[in-house]
Amino acid sequence: MKKTYPIEVDCANCAAKMEDAAKKTPGVQDCVVNFMTLKMTVTFEEGKKPADVMPLVLERCKAVEDDCEIHF
Amino acid sequence: MNKRQKKTLTRIILSAAIMILLSGFQYFFRDLLDIDPSGWLKFFAYLVPYILVGYDILLKAWKGIKHRQPFDENFLMAVASIGAIVLGRVRTGDYAEGAAVMLFYQIGELFQSVAIGKSRRNISALMDIRPDSANLETEAGQVETVDPDEVETGSILVVRTGEKVPIDGIVVEGTSSLDTSALTGESVPRTVREGDEVLSGCINQQGLLRIRTTREFGDSTASKILDLVENASSRKSRPEAFITKFARIYTPAVCFAALALALLPPLFLLLTGQSADWGDWIMRALTFLVISCPCALVISIPLTFFAGIGGASSSGILVKGSNYFEGLAKIGTVVFDKTGTMTEGVFEVSGVHHAPAGEQYVLRMAALAESYSTHPIAQSLRRACGAEISRDSVTDVREISGQGVIATVEGHQVAAGNEKLMDAFSIQSEPCSSVGTVVHVAVDGVYQGHILIADQVKPAAAATVEALHQLGIGKTVMLTGDHQKAAQAVAAEIGMDEVYAELLPEDKLRKVEELMQAQTGRTLAFVGDGINDAPVLSRADLGIAMGALGSDAAIEAADVVLMDDNPLKVAKAIRIARKCLRIAYQNIVFAIAVKLICLVLGALGIASMWLAIFADVGVMVLAVLNAVRALRVKNL
Numbered sequence: 001m002k003k004t005y006p007i008e009v010d011c012a013n014c015a016a017k018m019e020d021a022a023k024k025t026p027g028v029q030d031c032v033v034n035f036m037t038l039k040m041t042v043t044f045e046e047g048k049k050p051a052d053v054m055p056l057v058l059e060r061c062k063a064v065e066d067d068c069e070i071h072f
Numbered sequence: 073m074n075k076r077q078k079k080t081l082t083r084i085i086l087s088a089a090i091m092i093l094l095s096g097f098q099y100f101f102r103d104l105l106d107i108d109p110s111g112w113l114k115f116f117a118y119l120v121p122y123i124l125v126g127y128d129i130l131l132k133a134w135k136g137i138k139h140r141q142p143f144d145e146n147f148l149m150a151v152a153s154i155g156a157i158v159l160g161r162v163r164t165g166d167y168a169e170g171a172a173v174m175l176f177y178q179i180g181e182l183f184q185s186v187a188i189g190k191s192r193r194n195i196s197a198l199m200d201i202r203p204d205s206a207n208l209e210t211e212a213g214q215v216e217t218v219d220p221d222e223v224e225t226g227s228i229l230v231v232r233t234g235e236k237v238p239i240d241g242i243v244v245e246g247t248s249s250l251d252t253s254a255l256t257g258e259s260v261p262r263t264v265r266e267g268d269e270v271l272s273g274c275i276n277q278q279g280l281l282r283i284r285t286t287r288e289f290g291d292s293t294a295s296k297i298l299d300l301v302e303n304a305s306s307r308k309s310r311p312e313a314f315i316t317k318f319a320r321i322y323t324p325a326v327c328f329a330a331l332a333l334a335l336l337p338p339l340f341l342l343l344t345g346q347s348a349d350w351g352d353w354i355m356r357a358l359t360f361l362v363i364s365c366p367c368a369l370v371i372s373i374p375l376t377f378f379a380g381i382g383g384a385s386s387s388g389i390l391v392k393g394s395n396y397f398e399g400l401a402k403i404g405t406v407v408f409d410k411t412g413t414m415t416e417g418v419f420e421v422s423g424v425h426h427a428p429a430g431e432q433y434v435l436r437m438a439a440l441a442e443s444y445s446t447h448p449i450a451q452s453l454r455r456a457c458g459a460e461i462s463r464d465s466v467t468d469v470r471e472i473s474g475q476g477v478i479a480t481v482e483g484h485q486v487a488a489g490n491e492k493l494m495d496a497f498s499i500q501s502e503p504c505s506s507v508g509t510v511v512h513v514a515v516d517g518v519y520q521g522h523i524l525i526a527d528q529v530k531p532a533a534a535a536t537v538e539a540l541h542q543l544g545i546g547k548t549v550m551l552t553g554d555h556q557k558a559a560q561a562v563a564a565e566i567g568m569d570e571v572y573a574e575l576l577p578e579d580k581l582r583k584v585e586e587l588m589q590a591q592t593g594r595t596l597a598f599v600g601d602g603i604n605d606a607p608v609l610s611r612a613d614l615g616i617a618m619g620a621l622g623s624d625a626a627i628e629a630a631d632v633v634l635m636d637d638n639p640l641k642v643a644k645a646i647r648i649a650r651k652c653l654r655i656a657y658q659n660i661v662f663a664i665a666v667k668l669i670c671l672v673l674g675a676l677g678i679a680s681m682w683l684a685i686f687a688d689v690g691v692m693v694l695a696v697l698n699a700v701r702a703l704r705v706k707n708l
């Protein structure tokens with residue numbers, strides 16, 4: 001399952017950091033962050049609920065980039 | 073400007089004002105400084121504007137260290153400015169430099185964030201085709217406004233004047249002219265009436281339309297196009313990939329170089345018995361750090377491609393990834409499909425020759441034999457025949473690819489097709505002296521004459537070939553399944569360099585492969601309409617689908633999608649790509665050159681920290697302004 005979320009982040013480098021952090025989150029199969037459109041596309045692992053995974057993704061992103069935001 | 077940007081701006085203005093006051097105070101009341109012989113008062117005074125403007129950077133740098141990801145620009149700036157202030161404390165008593173580094177860095181960051189926000193908005197305005205709501209007509213006949221996502225296929229929607237068509241569908245009531253410019257870049261409105269297909273993203277200019285949706289919102293044209301454009305920048309071009317890698321190696325490398333610059337020369341001086349001059353070398357190392365910030369590159373290259381993709385979409389050219397800009401810019405050969413690409417693809421019967429049994433008879437037999445075919449030729453035969461055709465009398469239809477059709481019509485065996493088909497049945501056929509597609513007709517093995525069907529060359533076809541030649545594209549080739557003579561006449565008319573005729577779909581694929589092998593270093597683009605040439609579109613270095621609105625197969629197979637069917641857009645796409653790449657390379661070379669020069673000057677002690685920060689912010693501002701230029705493609 002694939003879902004796209006609007007995000008807020010300040011710089012291209014920070015967006016890349018968020019992408020890395022989200023990719024390493026359990027339940028996430030793949031993630032692409034598009035800084036230009038401010039969108040995060042997350043591919044979830046089979047059987048995982050986005051509602052369960054996304055808070056964890058946000059937490060991990062916050063750890064690498066303090067003032068980022070994901071709207072889910 | 074958003075809230076955060078406004079806050080940063082206030083901080084910058086306040087901090088700059090305090091710094092100006094402080095230096096003015098220092099200048100006019102030099103005597104007063106006598107009351108502060110230790111210099112601590114001045115130190116704390118300058119700390120106020122410094123902390124005010126830079127506290128978030130310091131915090132971020134600290135968090136970076138805590139999360140073991142220290143080497144980013146916040147870290148560079150924090151180390152450089154803190155270092156400058158500490159040095160000021162122990163050596164010069166001048167704190168303005170350290171505070172100014174932070175101030176100018178923040179000005180640069182603010183500018184960058186505003187510039188990106190602005191181009192982001194510009195581009196989304198260009199691509200403003202996403203409908204916000206749909207007016208759903210319920211079974212009771214009432215109209216409800218709903219989220220387009222919730223509309224099921226087959227629902228009836230009402231589209232009022234000035235509204236966007238939210239979902240692809242078919243008009244069931246009403247006539248209107250639709251503004252398709254957001255989709256195609258063309259300003260001429262399209263008239264639709266009952267039974268016509270309408271695409272989402274078009275704007276209803278007059279009248280009320282009731283449409284029955286044929287797709288879900290997510291599969292509709294507008295959603296697909298937006299998807300395509302938004303995902304385009306995730307396919308990275310080579311310059312982008314280079315910059316990402318460059319930044320990853322560059323920042324740590326410069327940090328270590330700075331460390332070496334701070335330690336090695338003084339140690340060397342010490343060992344050789346001279347004065348080490350630690351302060352001077354540390355200052356040079358800090359200057360080094362300020363210059364090293366890679367922001368100009370990291371931001372301007374993706375921004376260039378993003379702007380390029382946005383600009384191209386606004387002209388009705390969808391580029392599916394920034395990597396395809398490189399392919400477009402390096403095209404050496406353009407291969408065109410003939411029908412529907414260089415010609416209108418609308419066939420009309422222009423004559424019936426050598427028909428002993430009468431024109432109408434030949435036309436009727438051919439139309440009946442082809443009555444199960446959806447090929448444009450079959451359609452034009454049916455149109456020319458005029459009368460309603462009943463398929464009941466047609467049996468045993470067999471289509472022979474690249475030759476024609478044989479069928480039993482009213483008990484007679486009818487063969488309708490080209491010369492090869494006639495040869496296959498050993499029927500002597502009369503060649504046609506006019507140019508066009510010729511359908512020979514034989515009934516029960518007896519030749520009954522032929523029908524001439526001509527296609528119109530597009531008005532822009534010749535201009536396209538000329539424009540391509542002007543762009544330095546060495547070879548234009550036309551492929552067609554048509555008769556040699558017809559193909560050559562069209563090729564001569566529009567100035568095509570080479571033409572290969574009488575090709576079956578699989579021959580086209582082979583021909584394109586041959587042509588691809590024949591050239592080195594440049595790319596081959598295939599331009600087709602996506603109808604039965606999807607394999608060739610995906611096989612070519614660069615597949616350009618034309619007039620692909622609503623054709624999923626073409627959008628899927630192609631790398632570049634032209635929303636309308638004007639071949640001139642091929643030349644325009646190439647010009648946009650070249651401009652975009654030119655800007656990207658300008659930015660890379662310019663930014664790296666300035667940085668390298670400043671690094672050398674900084675290491676030699678010629679460039680001060682002031683120069684360093686101006687170089688850093690200045691390069692970034694110029695690179696971002698240059699990048700935004702890629703958005704302007706209207707007059708290309």
